Amino acid sequence: MEIIYEIKNLKKHFPVKKNKLFEEQKYLKALDGVTLEIRKGETLGLVGESGSGKSTLGKCITGISDITEGSVKYKGADISDKKTIKTMQSEIQAIFQDPYSSLNPTLMVFDIIAEPLRTRFNYDNKKIRSMVEDLLNKVGLSKEIMFKKPGQFSGGQRQRISIARAISTNPEFILCDEPISALDVSIQAQIVNLLEDLQKELGLTYLFIAHDLAMVEHISHRIGVLYLGHLVEIGDSDEIYKNPCHPYTKELLGSVLKPEVNKDRKALVSTNREIPSPIDLPKGCVFQSRCPYRTEKCTLEQPALLEVSKGHKSACIYREDFYKSNK
Numbered sequence: 001m002e003i004i005y006e007i008k009n010l011k012k013h014f015p016v017k018k019n020k021l022f023e024e025q026k027y028l029k030a031l032d033g034v035t036l037e038i039r040k041g042e043t044l045g046l047v048g049e050s051g052s053g054k055s056t057l058g059k060c061i062t063g064i065s066d067i068t069e070g071s072v073k074y075k076g077a078d079i080s081d082k083k084t085i086k087t088m089q090s091e092i093q094a095i096f097q098d099p100y101s102s103l104n105p106t107l108m109v110f111d112i113i114a115e116p117l118r119t120r121f122n123y124d125n126k127k128i129r130s131m132v133e134d135l136l137n138k139v140g141l142s143k144e145i146m147f148k149k150p151g152q153f154s155g156g157q158r159q160r161i162s163i164a165r166a167i168s169t170n171p172e173f174i175l176c177d178e179p180i181s182a183l184d185v186s187i188q189a190q191i192v193n194l195l196e197d198l199q200k201e202l203g204l205t206y207l208f209i210a211h212d213l214a215m216v217e218h219i220s221h222r223i224g225v226l227y228l229g230h231l232v233e234i235g236d237s238d239e240i241y242k243n244p245c246h247p248y249t250k251e252l253l254g255s256v257l258k259p260e261v262n263k264d265r266k267a268l269v270s271t272n273r274e275i276p277s278p279i280d281l282p283k284g285c286v287f288q289s290r291c292p293y294r295t296e297k298c299t300l301e302q303p304a305l306l307e308v309s310k311g312h313k314s315a316c317i318y319r320e321d322f323y324k325s326n327k
């Protein structure tokens with residue numbers, strides 16, 4: 001299977017502004033050692049609550065942000081190489097949550113979609129016009145809207161316009177950073193269906209970011225769960241839903257503790273529901289301060305992301321117990 005992205009031990013630390021001159025320099029650890037791969041033709045869903053590092057990951061792998069440590073390879077080549085940067089510029093596109101801000105309000109739809117075509121190809125106006133019509137048709141919009149401005153459209157229509165722009169140069173990979181989060185529930189499914197159809201037709205690969213699992217369920221082949229800059233679980237979508245092996249994933253799924261999982265263990269009490277500050281991460285497992293299953297052992301070190309079954313990994317020392325108890 002062809003790998004589009006190979007991400008190893010990716011860290012992104014932001015220096016925190018110091019109040020006093022001699023104060024120790026602190027860092028906000030937005031990503032703290034993420035390892036994963038994105039495979040050609042798949043949709044990898046990435047979920048986690050606000051501040052978990054989802055957008056930072058998207059920015060780091062597309063070259064929008066530089067990285068602090070670790071390595072990111074795009075089709076086998078390091079993304080910091082000049083040649084790779086050039087390849088990525090022509091093969092990678094992004095769509096975001098808010099099509100209001102990503103579409104220039106002063107331009108007509110035609111120019112918004114034509115712009116990347118004009119930059120990339122040396123086509124005459126007639127050819128560009130027919131390509132724009134074709135793209136509008138692909139995303140389910142009529143060509144009559146070409147000479148209107150983005151402000152005249154609904155959120156869902158605007159997202160269709162940004163998708164038309166994103167696919168105009170025939171990309172390989174599209175970063176989808178919460179593309180449906182701002183839309184009405186009824187419209188969300190339409191955009192998801194459109195993205196799925198385009199994926200099949202054009203052989204696209206997606207990293208699809210969302211806050212909660214419900215939003216990625218339909219579209220993702222695999223799902224990764226981020227918590228405070230750590231990938232805590234990853235696996236095929238079915239496995240993540242039916243057999244979650246990290247307490248945070250269980251929490252996102254709204255499931256309750258099965259008592260037998262915990263019978264031999266003395267769980268530490270007092271679990272705080274607040275997400276800790278990414279500047280002062282808890283000692284030990286990153287989730288321990290919130291975890292209903294935590295024990296003394298969990299306060300010692302961050303567990304490695306290890307396999308529980310083929311392709312299904314969890315960063316919890318009790319992953320095997322969960323795996324058995326879910327069965």
Ligand SMILES: Nc1ncnc2c1ncn2[C@@H]1O[C@H](COP(=O)(O)OP(=O)(O)OP(=O)(O)O)[C@@H](O)[C@H]1O
Binds near residue numbers: 030057211278
């Ligand atoms: N440029 C920056 N400078 C300093 N801190 C940043 C910067 N960008 C992001 N952060 C911090 O990094 C952490 C991760 O942010 P990120 O935007 O990746 O989260 P997210 O999972 O996308 O959240 P959301 O769901 O709200 O979009 C947050 O604590 C955020 O405040």
Ligand SMILES: [Mg+2]
Binds near residue numbers: 054055056
């Ligand atoms: Mg974000």
